[in-house]
Amino acid sequence: MLDSLEHLTPAQIVAELDKYIIGQQDAKRNVAIALRNRWRRMNADPSIQKEIVPNNILMIGATGVGKTEIARRLAKIADAPFTKVEASKFTEVGYVGRDVESMVRDLVEQSVNMVKTQKKEEVKQRAAEIVEDIILDALIPPVQGRSASPVTMSSDPNVIPENDYELNERTRERFREKIRNGELEDRKIEIRVQQSAMPGMGVMGPGMDEASMMNIQEMISGMMPKKTKKRKVTIAEARKILLEEEASKLIDMDEVKEEAIFKAENAGVIFIDEIDKVASSSKKGSGPDVSREGVQRDLLPIVEGSTVNTKYGVINTDHILFIAAGAFHVAKPSDLIPELQGRFPIRVELQSLTKDDFYQILKFPKNALTKQYEALLASENVSLSFNDEALDEIATMAYEVNAEVENIGARRLQTIMSRLLNDILFDVPDRIGANAKIIVTREMVQEKLANMVKNRDLSEYIL
Template sequence: MSDDYKEKDNILEDIDKEKSEKENKEKDSYEEVCYICRRPESKVGKMLRIPNNICICSDCMQKTFDTINSNGMPYMDLMGLNPNMMNLNNIQKDVPKNQKLKKKKTEEERAEAPKTFDIKNIPSPHVIKGKLDDFVVGQEQAKKILSVAVYNHYKRVATDTMDDIEIEKSNVLMIGPTGSGKTFLVKTLAKLLDVPLAITDATSLTEAGYIGDDVESVVSKLLAAADNDVEKAENGIIFIDEIDKIAKKKNTNNRDVSGESVQQGLLKLLEGSEVEVPVGATSKNAMVPLTTVNTKNILFICGGAFPDLDTIIKSRLNKQSSIGFSADLKDKYDSDPNLLLKVTVEDLREFGMIPEFLGRLPIMFSLEGLTRDMLIKILKEPRNAILKQYQKLLALDEVCLEFDDAALEAIAEKAMEKKTGARALRAIIEDFMLDIMYEIPKDINIGKVTITRDYIEKKGVPQIEMRGSHYSNFLLEGNN
């Protein structure tokens, strides 16, 4: 028995040793942060370490000594070095992990490390579009434009220092009705390229000095997505949604702190510059460390629904075609579902976007409004289609779930009425699948369920087939 105990002790010691080595290695990969000024080691140089893992930079230490020499002790009180005021044991022992910065590689390490992006490893546009086709239905032109834009951007990142000709950055502006797949396209793209992605909302941004998030917070979110690794974040993608909400406010006498001012604040980020961003927070303050991020190689994709933009486009088109014998009728464009595809830069300027902002988004395209046929395809064709998800859930109960074509048409028609795009599909399916998901597990003899149009329209019941029998109709509880 003693040998068994010794063997167990040895195993436990090995586990503890391996765990401590892993923790030390992880700890060594992050920079130290000054307890007083919150600046990282890469900015202030080597720090002085005092008990309880507190690090202080030389500048703050010098200020402390200067204060002592001038018969004042506020810095001593702040650090807990005055025994009458504070105790070292009560001081925060370590910086929160979300505020720790990964150490930057040295020149030698950077030379030896494999390149983040190699031209040979960047997927070509047709490969990117093929992957997007697996997840996104329709929007062929949008997927083509986005694939080429991303491919060219990361070619630029890969060859930045290899040639005398500097390629300018091409940021993207996506315009499309709600539920047309703007955010989903970007998420799929980032997953395909395996780069950090930050999705942020323009509605929370305000001019510096006002309540809300500063424009630097969008870069701070990307840094968090890259696990506080600055070098990794500098090759990421930032998607700013609801970009139409920062348009210039019309007919207002108040300062436009969340409109034109935000557009002007974003100019330096879109063009590419070094900005100081807070680490582990969305606003700068004395207790949050700051780091410098270069946005030169960050791809910015902006998206928005731009409500009432179709009215501006319609007005422009009617004005152009309302003179002469070949004049068009004024209501010619009233029923055009894809009016946004005819958008121009002048239309966006009239909407409230400033010219300098639009000039930094050279690639601009619109997504098509979803038709009934597209909604039916969205239900059943993508790799993660919602019907496939429910079929998988019921397959785990050994039940086969099917939808007839009329039922899919009924779901698409209901979604069209809601006018919220593909988002409406989930709400509709959740509604009529509730009773089925509740009742089916009660009876282990049920083998197959077929959803019909009558059931979607609440005029009938689904078809249920028992194991080893023919189709028969059963009334599920809760359905009349």
């Protein structure tokens, strides 16, 4: 399951991250090593394999510098289940001490969905054949058994004699070809689809935790008979609905659960954001600081390795990779309780973005905002492009507004690009027709965004 990592060296992992994230080389190197170490552990001597624990990472940096994106892209590279949580939400009343485990349940849910999707892809061809037969049966019901009686012709070509097996089969084959060629996509047929027996069911009880409630709900739901209902839909819609149903029937859910649990335990990545919000700014005192320390102590057993009950089975968190992040403007990493600090041995400080970083973010990543807007307008057959001087001006403005108002990192570019291109996006296709070519220049940027950084108070309302 981790075989895909065999061909990804730390240098190659960094190269993959470089396609989407500008700068932050130190952070990229550390997460690349952590990812490669997973494959190394799975291929180490079995006698020590379980003893090798992951080096969890603490990322320190302002908002918008790429902390979340690095973790998310890392999980995609590894084809690993990934979940992101905000540590600050665990301070809410009624969640402390209980909801901390929900991040592990979310991870397992992600893992199950990933494995299920992969398994469905494997049986897709077989499911498509079954769906084709169901659609064909709805169009031309099959005649049971052969008949020796002569063929009875009807003036209506769609009427097939019930006792004429050969004619029925020939007609079915003709319709099968039409279905495969897409000639009948808009024809309506009646199909039976499964519906949930008790869609709005809830379970209440004193002192019942989230895991117990989910297990009881699933048990009761499994005991209820499955209901079906008739729906009249086009063949195109029927194919989509039935393909999902039939593929689900063909996969072995026990195998999916087993594989998903293994994947979550050995390849899962949990990203805990805003961990600085639960750090105590003083070692002594009462009030909020006590609550924050309580959250840290709730997080500790999960991070250092424990078992968590989920509706798919018991999950061991020993080898899940935890990446924590925070700006640490007020609190310091040393304000975390010592035990939790010790569980994040790798500390990486991410750098604030420079003007040059903004320019590169606009130009080079595969998912750059400029490329996204170009793709949006290309769907209307309008060509959009940016010259280098325009990108440089946008980068300068983003850097200056961050310095003047509040530093929100690369997210500032989204606001600026939206304001710059809103008129164009509104005028297409009414005033700007197909095949138009729009080139964004420095002059256009200056004209559209002239007042953005001149008036600090106004900028605060705009952004």
